[in-house]
Amino acid sequence: MSRRAELFPKATDAEWRDWRWQLRNSVRSAADLARFIPLTEDERRGCEETAAVFRLGISPYYLSLIDPDHPFCPIRMQSIPVRAEASVQIGELRDPLGEDRHRPVRALVHKYPDRVLLLAVDHCSVYCRHCTRRRITSGDEGGISREELSEAIAYLREHTEVRDVVVSGGDPLLLSTARLVELLQEIRSLPHVEIIRIGTRIPVCLPMRVDGELANALRKFAPLFVVTHFNHAKEITPEAREACERLVDAGVPVENQAVLMRRLNSSARTIKELMQKCLTMRVRPYYLHQMDVAEGLEHLRTPLAKGVEILQQLRGWTSGLAVPHLAVDLPGGGGKVTLQPDYVVERRPQETVFRNYRGERYTYPEPRESDCSVPYDEICRDR
Numbered sequence: 001m002s003r004r005a006e007l008f009p010k011a012t013d014a015e016w017r018d019w020r021w022q023l024r025n026s027v028r029s030a031a032d033l034a035r036f037i038p039l040t041e042d043e044r045r046g047c048e049e050t051a052a053v054f055r056l057g058i059s060p061y062y063l064s065l066i067d068p069d070h071p072f073c074p075i076r077m078q079s080i081p082v083r084a085e086a087s088v089q090i091g092e093l094r095d096p097l098g099e100d101r102h103r104p105v106r107a108l109v110h111k112y113p114d115r116v117l118l119l120a121v122d123h124c125s126v127y128c129r130h131c132t133r134r135r136i137t138s139g140d141e142g143g144i145s146r147e148e149l150s151e152a153i154a155y156l157r158e159h160t161e162v163r164d165v166v167v168s169g170g171d172p173l174l175l176s177t178a179r180l181v182e183l184l185q186e187i188r189s190l191p192h193v194e195i196i197r198i199g200t201r202i203p204v205c206l207p208m209r210v211d212g213e214l215a216n217a218l219r220k221f222a223p224l225f226v227v228t229h230f231n232h233a234k235e236i237t238p239e240a241r242e243a244c245e246r247l248v249d250a251g252v253p254v255e256n257q258a259v260l261m262r263r264l265n266s267s268a269r270t271i272k273e274l275m276q277k278c279l280t281m282r283v284r285p286y287y288l289h290q291m292d293v294a295e296g297l298e299h300l301r302t303p304l305a306k307g308v309e310i311l312q313q314l315r316g317w318t319s320g321l322a323v324p325h326l327a328v329d330l331p332g333g334g335g336k337v338t339l340q341p342d343y344v345v346e347r348r349p350q351e352t353v354f355r356n357y358r359g360e361r362y363t364y365p366e367p368r369e370s371d372c373s374v375p376y377d378e379i380c381r382d383r
């Protein structure tokens with residue numbers, strides 16, 4: 001018998017495929033959770049001790065992916081709290097990315113020159129235990145109102161340097177399609193906005209939300225990219241695959257941002273399988289994020305060297321398309337920087353000595369000329 005049938009024997013197929021049924025039947029308390037999954041002592045106390053800290057919420061679909069017998073199940077680790085989450089270490093921050101000092105209006109984070117993050121909603125289909133924007137998704141700040149979204153649009157109208165809007169939250173695909181379309185129309189009405197991105201975990205946690213109507217609605221706002229968040233190959237189920245393929249088939253490119261988490265996906269083998277499997281559903285790996293220095297998440301952080309080591313075990317050994325950028329979002333608001341293995345062995349004025357992915361040495365000679373200006377573009381700039 002499938003886990004779904006064991007956990008939700010009364011749910012009809014139509015109910016299971018209805019994303020609103022999924023939301024109505026989400027598990028939102030420790031008592032509820034314990035009826036479905038035998039909790040470990042660490043989890044039971046984790047639920048209690050984090051109850052006042054952060055929301056608990058797991059869609060029936062995501063719940064059905066949890067391995068009931070294994071405390072290290074990656075789905076379980078991402079959705080069921082443990083005690084460590086309730087303890088804040090010295091140096092951990094409530095606003096780890098220093099976003100609040102870059103919020104000209106409540107629903108916008110404007111940190112980079114030409115792009116912004118728009119906070120469209122404060123809730124999610126599953127509350128990730130590794131959420132680093134929980135000051136917003138905990139509901140502590142209060143929801144994001146229509147007026148606040150209008151204020152964000154007004155700011156964007158004034159700021160013509162913004163050519164890329166990342167719609168996130170919370171999970172923007174929890175908005176009704178009609179409401180989402182309304183918001184996207186407002187963004188698209190700004191002539192300087194070239195691309196729109198939607199940051200969402202819906203394909204992972206509530207894939208039935210991605211119906212044909214949604215995919216076709218999103219296509220109309222092209223160029224629009226969906227950026228999703230698979231962290232382990234176990235999340236790539238037939239349902240998740242259908243959701244991603246539906247978007248791509250409709251003409252919406254899908255990218256993936258994973259977070260490296262200790263003992264959840266922190267090995268080259270696990271990351272490689274995840275990235276390769278993403279590509280099989282035409283989802284392109286974009287970032288692999290170093291875990292932010294956020295409150296209660298130390299137990300999930302990996303040493304910086306681990307990410308670099310993992311990249312080294314990908315580059316050259318698998319498709320370049322499967323190799324994400326390893327990003328560290330600097331504590332305090334410095335923005336993202338990337339890390340990569342150093343393949344340079346020696347720099348000389350006329351040549352550089354490299355080691356390749358197999359550790360063999362090769363030399364690349366410098367050209368004689370170094371003028372790299374582009375005459376065509378220099379001359380034709382004013383055309």
Ligand SMILES: *Cc1c(COP(=O)(O)O)cnc(C)c1O
Nearest residue numbers: 109110111112115116117166336
């Ligand atoms: C990550 C991020 C972006 C987008 O950065 P890219 O490197 O372009 O993907 C934009 N704004 C904020 C605040 C971010 O954290």
